[in-house]
Amino acid sequence: MPRNVLILGGTSEAYDLASALVDRPQMRVISSLAGRTGNPRRPAGEVRIGGFGGSQGLTTYLRDNHIDAVVDCTHPFASRMGWNAARGCTAAGVPLLRLERPAWIRQEGDLWDEWDDWSQAVALVSARSRRVLMAVGRHEIEPFASLDHVWFLIRSVEPPDPMPPFAKAEILLARGPFTPESERALLTAHHIDTIVCKNSGGPTDAKLLAARDLGVRVVIKNRPPRPETPKAASVAEALCWLGCQPGD
Ligand SMILES: NC(=O)c1ccc[n+]([C@@H]2O[C@H](COP(=O)([O-])OP(=O)(O)OC[C@H]3O[C@@H](n4cnc5c(N)ncnc54)[C@H](OP(=O)(O)O)[C@@H]3O)[C@@H](O)[C@H]2O)c1
Incomplete structure (x- = not known):
């Protein structure tokens, strides 16, 4: 030992x-x-x-x-x-x-787009998303600020500083863990069509469960x-x- x-x-x-x-x-x-x-x-x-x-x-x-x-x-x-x-x-x-x-694994009913670098994620969001929940680190949102036709709900523990120049965005200060019920309510209330997140893994994730239930697309970063x-x-x-x- x-x-x-x-x-x-x-x-x-x-x-x-x-x-x-x-x-x-x-x-x-x-x-x-x-x-x-x-x-x-x-x-x-x-x-x-x-x-x-x-x-x-x-x-x-x-x-x-x-x-x-x-x-x-x-x-x-x-x-x-x-x-x-x-x-x-x-x-x-x-x-x-x-x-x-362990990483999260795509389940039946999941609408996942997996990506390796930020430019891929920006292209995926630009092509098909209009209302997006950003569930990545507050230092990682900047590449999306050029998408003027998309509305972003930026969820973060601390406010982004500096805040990138998004045309349409709202900040939601919140710290997990969240429940599938509260995630479903959030996605529904804001008419979210896409979640951007990273495959952090671990216990089943509430936002991924809610996205599966509601048919919300998940644009998810693969692990490096x-x-x-x-x-x-x-x-x-x-x-x-x-x-x-x-x-x-
Ligand atoms: N990246 C995420 O999404 C994330 C999420 C939650 C928690 N964290 C935690 O936050 C820390 C920093 O994350 P990062 O993404 O900046 O890491 P990183 O890119 O892998 O590391 C950058 C530098 O930070 C220093 N470092 C990282 N982890 C360290 C540790 N445990 N003890 C001492 N030095 C450390 C090292 O500096 P030197 O080269 O000078 O040794 C390393 O080269 C990590 O400990 C990680 O576990 C990261």
């Missing part, structure tokens, strides 16, 4: 893994956060905040802190850290596990490529890779 474990965090899986490891004797657990949000929720145990300075910075950190194992629990769309982790761990000779929630590393789909699998039992 490794003694010093570094968790690359920013997701609920990272919090759950830190909580599951923190009280184990002979194990030091350090959670790392990027430091993007002002007042982040603190994981259990030791926490460090801020970038490492690329893969070389990570290698130095791993050596200086005698890290024996790294679990990359960063968000499925935070791929830069994943590539840095693979390079940094290889250079330091430290084993790396990728803990990633990731390095080949051992993978776990749950905290229990990650504990197993670390040589721990859930109840130890």
